Amino acid sequence: MILNRIHLGNFRNYETLDLEFHPKLNIFIGRNAQGKTNLLESIYFLALAKSHRTSKDKELIRFNQDEAFVNGNITTSYSNLPLSLSVSGKGKRAKVNHMEVSKLSQYIGHLNVVLFAPEDLNIVKGSPQIRRKFINMECGQISKVYINMLSGYQKVLAQKNNYLKQKNVDRVMIDVLNEQLAYYASLIILKRQQFVDTIEKYARKIHADISNGQEILAVRYKPNIKYEATEVGALEQELKALFQETLEREIERGQALIGPHRDDIAFYINDFDVQTYGSQGQQRTTALSVKLAELELINEEIGEYPILLLDDVLSELDETRQSHLLTSIRNRVQTFVTTTSISDINHAIMDEMQALGIEDGKVKV
Numbered sequence: 001m002i003l004n005r006i007h008l009g010n011f012r013n014y015e016t017l018d019l020e021f022h023p024k025l026n027i028f029i030g031r032n033a034q035g036k037t038n039l040l041e042s043i044y045f046l047a048l049a050k051s052h053r054t055s056k057d058k059e060l061i062r063f064n065q066d067e068a069f070v071n072g073n074i075t076t077s078y079s080n081l082p083l084s085l086s087v088s089g090k091g092k093r094a095k096v097n098h099m100e101v102s103k104l105s106q107y108i109g110h111l112n113v114v115l116f117a118p119e120d121l122n123i124v125k126g127s128p129q130i131r132r133k134f135i136n137m138e139c140g141q142i143s144k145v146y147i148n149m150l151s152g153y154q155k156v157l158a159q160k161n162n163y164l165k166q167k168n169v170d171r172v173m174i175d176v177l178n179e180q181l182a183y184y185a186s187l188i189i190l191k192r193q194q195f196v197d198t199i200e201k202y203a204r205k206i207h208a209d210i211s212n213g214q215e216i217l218a219v220r221y222k223p224n225i226k227y228e229a230t231e232v233g234a235l236e237q238e239l240k241a242l243f244q245e246t247l248e249r250e251i252e253r254g255q256a257l258i259g260p261h262r263d264d265i266a267f268y269i270n271d272f273d274v275q276t277y278g279s280q281g282q283q284r285t286t287a288l289s290v291k292l293a294e295l296e297l298i299n300e301e302i303g304e305y306p307i308l309l310l311d312d313v314l315s316e317l318d319e320t321r322q323s324h325l326l327t328s329i330r331n332r333v334q335t336f337v338t339t340t341s342i343s344d345i346n347h348a349i350m351d352e353m354q355a356l357g358i359e360d361g362k363v364k365v
């Protein structure tokens with residue numbers, strides 16, 4: 001999938017911008033606060049009709065203006081498609097192939113993106129909650145069943161926690177809820193396990209490429225419940241028994257103590273735990289490899305690579321890692337990278353890319 005061009009109007013600090021992109025690698029270079037991330041954000045917005053930085057669309061509109069728009073043209077292996085999205089005080093309007101769509105769900109999905117932003121380091125460094133959010137987002141993108149199971153699980157879990165907080169706990173009710181939880185949890189756990197195995201397969205290869213074969217990455221699912229079953233029915237029965245065993249402790253504590261709401265993932269390089277022992281560069285390479293594995297998952301799913309947005313990743317990688325990163329992806333995936341300095345860029349790839357200088361919301365080719 002290629003984003004051929006973009007046209008912005010009153011988007012963040014861009015009054016107007018009309019740009020053609022290189023099919024392989026586009027690098028946005030500029031000092032701090034010039035509009036590099038804003039430009040990546042406009043591409044992300046064009047793809048997903050939301051920003052990765054704010055939930056308030058109003059912030060995307062240039063100061064003192066009423067409306068912002070982003071238009072783009074994409075080429076996939078089977079089509080050439082104009083997309084257009086605008087945001088104003090009245091909300092968002094989206095067009096696919098010049099035709100307005102009534103629901104954003106009809107718009108999203110035409111342009112697929114994977115974004116790596118500095119915050120993504122938290123997939124490795126942050127709390128288990130951040131990793132659960134990551135795994136839920138990723139599994140949800142691949143499987144609608146997963147989204148339904150997760151939302152069912154969360155609803156029943158909230159009910160169970162309410163019952164557990166009451167003075168006289170209704171054990172019959174808790175039993176009924178535990179049965180439902182065991183059903184949802186068994187599917188969630190097996191999907192997560194499958195997802196982590198697939199991510200590991202791809203991330204391991206990517207990590208080895210970026211680290212020039214020096215580091216072997218392992219990604220491990222750390223379910224909160226120890227289980228043996230490998231298929232849904234058997235796991236459901238195992239979980240029911242475990243929920244029963246834990247009931248007295250849960251009543252004592254007034255909350256649900258076991259289940260996928262307490263799962264985690266762990267990352268290892270050459271067998272040491274990256275979160276505890278990894279250097280900044282190793283943690284960043286790990287987070288990056290895991291995110292880049294998403295490119296392969298999406299390609300598996302839709303038969304086409306998404307485009308890749310890399311916000312400020314080069315500065316924390318040494319030259320070898322930078323060059324392995326850029327050379328390994330650019331032949332498969334159209335990539336957009338922000339950086340503050342041209343010296344960050346490997347000279348071997350200079351002739352197969354477009355470097356764009358960004359200054360105060362304007363672009364110099």
Ligand SMILES: Nc1ncnc2c1ncn2[C@@H]1O[C@H](COP(=O)(O)OP(=O)(O)OP(=O)(O)O)[C@@H](O)[C@H]1O
Nearest residue numbers: 012013032033034035036037038059060061062063
């Ligand atoms: N709605 C808006 N209207 C006008 N200008 C805006 C708006 N939102 C942000 N800006 C301006 O955009 C600039 C920040 O741009 P951006 O976040 O893209 O920086 P950057 O070039 O990626 O910098 P860094 O290297 O520091 O990450 C700031 O000067 C900010 O004032």
